[in-house]
Amino acid sequence: MSIRRAVDADRTAIAELHAASWLDSYRELLSEEFLGEIHQRLGAHWAQVEIGEQDLLLLAEEQGEAVGFLFARDGEPVFINTLHVRPGHRSGGVGAQLMATAARHFREQGRQGAYLDVLTTNARAIAFYQRLGGIPGGVKEKLVGGSMLPNLRIDFPDLATIIAAT
Secondary structure, rough: OOOOOOOOOHHHHHHHHHHHHHHHHHOOOOOOOHHHHHHHHHHHHHHOOOOOOEEEEEEEEOOOOOEEEEEEEOOOOOOEEEEEEEOOOOOOOOHHHHHHHHHHHHHHHOOEEEEEEOOOOOOHHHHEEEOOOOEEEOOOOEEEEHHHHHHHEEEOOHHHHHHHHH
16 A cells, blocks of 8 residues: 555545545435435535645555545644545555554644544544544534534544554
């Protein structure tokens, strides 16, 4: 597996991977109408997402296939906006390597911590983030796929814990 900074030409592959992940993970939570348009919606979303100079969009590939991606917004703490791994490639280290790569990058930029939001129903992801040293925080409603859904904040006070856990 290789991990690299994504370029504009990768946006279509990222949108497709994002859609595949949502169809697999969120089918019970999102409307059929939304899911029926998921490829178009996420294609349009990724075509127009602004990525700041200090932000980070990583793409993991195996034999030329996009198998995971991570998008993080620079700041203190860093906001890990999105992490998705293609169904069938989960639990194989892709997500952990993406998180560690991002943690190393932002530490080099002088950042100390990070946080993210995860659906409260996504027990698998919550357990994954906790294995990486994440600390559960408060719950808030966020718009996800056209629906307001409860999200748990996970804090990583020290990016070094992510690196050490991988």
